[in-house]
Amino acid sequence: MRSLITLRVNGERHEAAVPVHKTLLEVLREDLGFTGTKHGCELGECGTCTVLVDGAPVLSCLVLPVECEDAEILTVEGMAGPDGLHPLQRAFAELGAAQCGYCTPGILLTAKALLDSRPRPTRDEIRATLVGNLCRCTGYSKILDAVELAAGRMAGAR
Amino acid sequence: MEPVGAPGAPEQSALSVVGHPLPKVDAWAKVAGETKYADDLTLPRMAYAKILRARHPHARIRGVDTSRAATLPGVYAVVTGRDFPPIKYGIMPVSQDEEPLCVDRVRFVGDPVAAVAAVDEETAERAMHLIEVEYEPLPALMAIDQALRDGTPRIHEYGDGHNIHKLVSLEFGDVEAGFREADLVREDVFFFEGNTHLPMEQHAAVAQGGPDGKLTLWSSTQTPHYVHRTLARVLGLPMSRIRVIATPNGGGFGGKSDPFQHEIVVCRLAQLTGRPVKVTLTREEVFYTHRGRHPVLMWIKTGVRRDGAILALHFRSYLDGGAYGSYGVASTFYTGALQTVTYKVPRYKFEGCRVFTNKPPCGPKRGHGTPQPRFALEAHLDKIAEDLSLDPAEMRRRHAVDEHTKTVNHLTITTSGLRACIDRVVEASGWRDKFRKLPFGRGVGFAASSYISGAGLPVYWNDLPHSGVMLKIDRGGGVAAFCGSIDIGQGSDSVLAYVVAEVLGIRPEDIRVVTADTDLTPVDLGSYSSRVTLMTGNAAKEAAEKLRGLLLDAAAKKLEVSPAALEARDRRIFVRDDPSRGLAFDEAARLAEAAYGTLVAAGSYTPPKRAAKFKGAGVGPTPAYSYTACVVELQVDPETGEIRIDRVWIAHDGGTAINPLLVEGQVEGSVYMGLGEALMEEQVFRHGLHKIPSMLEYKSPTTLETPEMTTLLVQTRDPEGPYGAKEAGQGPLLPVIPAVANAVYDAVGVRIDEVPITPEKILTALDLRTQGRPRRVGPDRLPPVRFPEPVRVPPPWVDPEGRASTAVHGPERPRP
Numbered sequence: 001m002r003s004l005i006t007l008r009v010n011g012e013r014h015e016a017a018v019p020v021h022k023t024l025l026e027v028l029r030e031d032l033g034f035t036g037t038k039h040g041c042e043l044g045e046c047g048t049c050t051v052l053v054d055g056a057p058v059l060s061c062l063v064l065p066v067e068c069e070d071a072e073i074l075t076v077e078g079m080a081g082p083d084g085l086h087p088l089q090r091a092f093a094e095l096g097a098a099q100c101g102y103c104t105p106g107i108l109l110t111a112k113a114l115l116d117s118r119p120r121p122t123r124d125e126i127r128a129t130l131v132g133n134l135c136r137c138t139g140y141s142k143i144l145d146a147v148e149l150a151a152g153r154m155a156g157a158r
Numbered sequence: 159m160e161p162v163g164a165p166g167a168p169e170q171s172a173l174s175v176v177g178h179p180l181p182k183v184d185a186w187a188k189v190a191g192e193t194k195y196a197d198d199l200t201l202p203r204m205a206y207a208k209i210l211r212a213r214h215p216h217a218r219i220r221g222v223d224t225s226r227a228a229t230l231p232g233v234y235a236v237v238t239g240r241d242f243p244p245i246k247y248g249i250m251p252v253s254q255d256e257e258p259l260c261v262d263r264v265r266f267v268g269d270p271v272a273a274v275a276a277v278d279e280e281t282a283e284r285a286m287h288l289i290e291v292e293y294e295p296l297p298a299l300m301a302i303d304q305a306l307r308d309g310t311p312r313i314h315e316y317g318d319g320h321n322i323h324k325l326v327s328l329e330f331g332d333v334e335a336g337f338r339e340a341d342l343v344r345e346d347v348f349f350f351e352g353n354t355h356l357p358m359e360q361h362a363a364v365a366q367g368g369p370d371g372k373l374t375l376w377s378s379t380q381t382p383h384y385v386h387r388t389l390a391r392v393l394g395l396p397m398s399r400i401r402v403i404a405t406p407n408g409g410g411f412g413g414k415s416d417p418f419q420h421e422i423v424v425c426r427l428a429q430l431t432g433r434p435v436k437v438t439l440t441r442e443e444v445f446y447t448h449r450g451r452h453p454v455l456m457w458i459k460t461g462v463r464r465d466g467a468i469l470a471l472h473f474r475s476y477l478d479g480g481a482y483g484s485y486g487v488a489s490t491f492y493t494g495a496l497q498t499v500t501y502k503v504p505r506y507k508f509e510g511c512r513v514f515t516n517k518p519p520c521g522p523k524r525g526h527g528t529p530q531p532r533f534a535l536e537a538h539l540d541k542i543a544e545d546l547s548l549d550p551a552e553m554r555r556r557h558a559v560d561e562h563t564k565t566v567n568h569l570t571i572t573t574s575g576l577r578a579c580i581d582r583v584v585e586a587s588g589w590r591d592k593f594r595k596l597p598f599g600r601g602v603g604f605a606a607s608s609y610i611s612g613a614g615l616p617v618y619w620n621d622l623p624h625s626g627v628m629l630k631i632d633r634g635g636g637v638a639a640f641c642g643s644i645d646i647g648q649g650s651d652s653v654l655a656y657v658v659a660e661v662l663g664i665r666p667e668d669i670r671v672v673t674a675d676t677d678l679t680p681v682d683l684g685s686y687s688s689r690v691t692l693m694t695g696n697a698a699k700e701a702a703e704k705l706r707g708l709l710l711d712a713a714a715k716k717l718e719v720s721p722a723a724l725e726a727r728d729r730r731i732f733v734r735d736d737p738s739r740g741l742a743f744d745e746a747a748r749l750a751e752a753a754y755g756t757l758v759a760a761g762s763y764t765p766p767k768r769a770a771k772f773k774g775a776g777v778g779p780t781p782a783y784s785y786t787a788c789v790v791e792l793q794v795d796p797e798t799g800e801i802r803i804d805r806v807w808i809a810h811d812g813g814t815a816i817n818p819l820l821v822e823g824q825v826e827g828s829v830y831m832g833l834g835e836a837l838m839e840e841q842v843f844r845h846g847l848h849k850i851p852s853m854l855e856y857k858s859p860t861t862l863e864t865p866e867m868t869t870l871l872v873q874t875r876d877p878e879g880p881y882g883a884k885e886a887g888q889g890p891l892l893p894v895i896p897a898v899a900n901a902v903y904d905a906v907g908v909r910i911d912e913v914p915i916t917p918e919k920i921l922t923a924l925d926l927r928t929q930g931r932p933r934r935v936g937p938d939r940l941p942p943v944r945f946p947e948p949v950r951v952p953p954p955w956v957d958p959e960g961r962a963s964t965a966v967h968g969p970e971r972p973r974p
Contacts, residue, residue: 019280029198030200034191035191035194035198036190036192037191038195038358038359038408039197039360040358040359040360040441040853041441041852041853042440043852043854045441045852045853045854046358046853048358075191076189076190076191077190077191079190080190085186085190089189089190090189092185092189093181093182093185093186093188093189094181094185095819096179096181096182096185096820096822096823098182098185098188098189099647099648099827100357100358100359100406100407100408100409100410100646100647101184101185101187101188101189101406101408101647102357102358102359102408102409103358104188104189104191105191108189126861127861127862128861128862130860130861131860131861131862132860133861134358134853135358136355136356136357136358136409136411136827136831136858137409137823138823138826138830139826139827139828139829139830139831139864139867140830140861141822141826141864141866141867141869142822142823142826143861144861
């Protein structure tokens, strides 16, 4: 059975008629074309599919779209602003924090939620926040460096 | 040939791209979520495929009834093994044992039996469950001992014995003579449990047929060229009708290096349905698809002099290969080949055996066949150092191989920064103040290693280049670089752009890279064996130098100077002694096009032919070896057996770093993956089933288990590599695992001779220690394999050609 749902993604309103049991991950990728959101397990284990719902990281593979109908959803495609890429995106590119890049969208969004609530987190706080996002390429070092660099730049700009 | 320099990025300050920490050329798309991986592709009218896999580890297929599935609304096609020509395939020419879908027999849980294409994934899955397969179960052989037993069924009809896929026995020099001379002879047994790549991206592929009979496959593969060859063979089409495009891999680590059933199946389904067909494996399927680290049991015997010099080494490996050949023959040779490349070994004997079992097939994972023997050798040497009361780091340093020498098994060493690597980690970690000096529960461990920068031979015999690069300059000065290499996150697109930009004097962002498309790009053999930076880099350099020659000639005429007086840099071509006299790069390009026609050039690279004459000599040779040394500091909680890694210091000689930032990234990723293997990652089975085929239960390190690392680059300048580069993607994983094992011993005085080193094993060993019994957990017996008489090969200082000898042993001639 399909139902008509309305989602606000990256500040834009989208409508789609989708089977009610489809996950937010599937609707974002398959019905709305936001393929920047990736999947690694579809069981809520790897953090790859993380998006922000009303500013908080959620695993989109475990969420139904109907739960998000009144919410503001942010995917990696919506991170850049009018001035270009988000400081986190720039720092990740500059420091080599994205190797294969597959876990990158989920990590960027998780880190963004952290910096939005705690602008200057310690390295241990960054570690603790990213514990649910697996990355097989980087050994996390450059990712932690990049979050620190972005936090510093954002604080400097304020 | 460029001169060989001393460590430390020699005389490269004149370079404007190479050696600089630039962003990757594909980084911007990756951070913006714009990179299109295989599962991100959607085509009009596309169907979705699902593959039915065996539920028995070993069974005969009595019959497959697809009638109910085929009539389900929304189903476009159902295929079984009988819908393919009866042709077997496999990555290695000597192991053609796989089928697109099993016809008569399944050999592991997960072996593909049938497939469905339908309007959506859900319908395909429903149809898949309607396929009825009648099985006749056979005894499941889940361990080496069991598979070798008489009276058990043979998993394959070919091989070197009853369920023995491959037997190797080689002897270089007279090891027994070496043992007789030795002050100490020590034997140990080790086991390395299998583990898997766990790339974040599940394998996916999309196939599309055309009305012209041509077929296109997009796939997350590390080896588009080998997939191209396999599709032609299995589908019975000429290669010219097939186009394989490798999409950026969301992690590979070796797990996307075989031609896979799902790739072949979607091609056949696309042919049958006239629609594009996509398949995306579930995470569970990825665990069963595997081709990862072999479980290896190892026996090692070494004779040493009082100062730790190795006089003879005898090494045996027993590989649990799983159900198919895959890269297994190469894996078997690799467990033996590189034992001689790190320290001087004047006499060496290697016996290896790969056994078929009813588990997912094993293959290459980061370090391919060498992390297991490296663990064994480095833990063994740690024990020898203790037996001799020597500092284990100093002992290894003293006996490290010399540069520009040959090993006893005929491998050619060019540069080695191993001693510098050892010095750097010993210094940085405070090794001398910590080793055997930390309080109970805290410890440090040391290990070192070496690895190839690209296999010297392709997986199938041919005389062709291993990598090709094609360049084109447009009239605005933009450069397109075409190459078959595929970026799996290691930065191969970037290395291609950096090298071309350096030679032409432009910036990486002026270059568009077009890669891994068999219709458009010259062949590169693929992203495996740490070959791409060296081989593609050399091909790119050759192509760019040809174009540069044309540009300099045209500019020289205009400027009325000799081409030799010119330099290309900063998007200009100018007179070296008077930089104010020059042309913009794009203007020079237009002059050159006017003078010489369309500006294109190609470069190609073939490794030096250095393999010796004996059979099996093809595994091990490479243009250059990388070197690594590592110190791990950790804490062991004697109450819980838990290990906390405090810090890792690692120094890597990967030759000149084309981009030091990316080299560091490869080293750090290797440390992380090595720690995962050392502490927690394992593929284990029960009743033929994978016990933990999920990312939650298959434990891998998170941000909390991954420690801070100190990464030190030792930059030798190797004459074989582009600008002196070697490799960084695999070698640095090798010493991490034994360094952990050795640190555990330093911390709590127990030897865990088995990977992974789990809390349970530590507690068991600590119990044994309390009871006053040998403080060790590890294997103590070997399978009943009878190795044949070794093929005897005189060392290179006796026979430079390395021909197998019929003599038992010639007169000993000392190593010069």
